[in-house]
Amino acid sequence: MISKDCGSHSHSRRKLIRRIIWSIIIILFIIFLTILLIWAILQPSKPRFILQDATVYAFNVSGNPPNLLTSNFQVTLSSRNPNDKIGVYYDRLEVYAAYQNQQITYRTSIPPTYQGHKEVNIWSPFVYGTSVPIAPFTGVSLDGDQENGAIRLDIRADGRVRWKVGAFITGKYHLYVRCQAFINFANKAAAGVIVGDNAVKYTYAQGCSVSV
Numbered sequence: 744m745i746s747k748d749c750g751s752h753s754h755s756r757r758k759l760i761r762r763i764i765w766s767i768i769i770i771l772f773i774i775f776l777t778i779l780l781i782w783a784i785l786q787p788s789k790p791r792f793i794l795q796d797a798t799v800y801a802f803n804v805s806g807n808p809p810n811l812l813t814s815n816f817q818v819t820l821s822s823r824n825p826n827d828k829i830g831v832y833y834d835r836l837e838v839y840a841a842y843q844n845q846q847i848t849y850r851t852s853i854p855p856t857y858q859g860h861k862e863v864n865i866w867s868p869f870v871y872g873t874s875v876p877i878a879p880f881t882g883v884s885l886d887g888d889q890e891n892g893a894i895r896l897d898i899r900a901d902g903r904v905r906w907k908v909g910a911f912i913t914g915k916y917h918l919y920v921r922c923q924a925f926i927n928f929a930n931k932a933a934a935g936v937i938v939g940d941n942a943v944k945y946t947y948a949q950g951c952s953v954s955v
Contacts, residue, residue, distance in 0.1 A: 778911065787906055788825045790858070792951040794898055794922035795819040795865075798944040799935075802926070804889060805874070809882035812847050815871040816840060818898050820922070820951075822866075824858045829906050831858040834915060836902035838868050840924075842894070845881050848872040853902075870898070892929025898922040904955065922951035 801815040818838065824831050836853040839846055851868040858864055877885070888894045900920035906913045924947065927934030935943040 787829045787908075789953050789955045790831055790904075790918075791823045791825055792900070792920045792922065792953055793821045793823075794924060794947045794949055794951055795821055796944055796946045796948075797898065797924050797926075798938060798942060799926060800939075800942045801871075802889070802894075802928075804882055804886040806882065808879050809886040810877055810879050811874045812877050812882070812885065813873050813875070814840070814848055815869065816848070816898075817867060817869050818924075819865065819867045820898070820900065820920075821863060822858065823863045824861060827860050829908055830860060832856075832905040832907060832912070833858065833864075833918075834903045834905060836866075836900055836918070838866070838870055838898065838900045840870050841897040841899050842877075842885055843881055844897075845878060847875060847877055847881075847885075847896075849875070853900075857907075889928055892927065894926045894928065896924045896926060898924050898951075916955050919954045920951050921953075922947075923949070 796819045798817045799815075800817070801813060803813045805811045805813070820838065822833075833853065833856050835855065837850040838853065839850045840848040848870045849872050851870050853866050853868060856864060885894065899922070900918070902918045903915040904918045905915055924945070926945065935945040938944045
């Protein structure tokens, strides 16, 4: 009699555990499906970035062969959230300059910020580097472009973003921003505005490629 009672109790307990597990699975599925439907209805759009300007304070390739770069820029980036029901958390955003896909400055961090619906944020960080080592073939090409009077650089921003829909906040997504900047050394006065000793401000106001 005792062994029958124990067996019946054990069987009932297993049934209860299975019911609890299935209830949890169903609840999680409903939550996931609800989030998916909301996401599909809202159709979130990625932020839109514009490179407004770049001020060049220093740009010098040195070494024999040329393999060191000292540079100092101040760039102005604007970001617009095109969504009217979704906010954007910029948890991390680092800005730097690249040439031929090689990073040529240190990374400058933008403070974490929240971007509301249809909101615009403007950042003006300095990106710079002192005697930054670059690949020898890159140094030769960079030095040659400067002597020829024009250099095409990429101003890049890499970071992590989260989306906010009502009270729901998603996980982190990787953000990649690529902006082209054309630096004219041949005729600084015609290409930009001289703002100080050997400092030239170039205005672009052009869109950047953004991927999330």
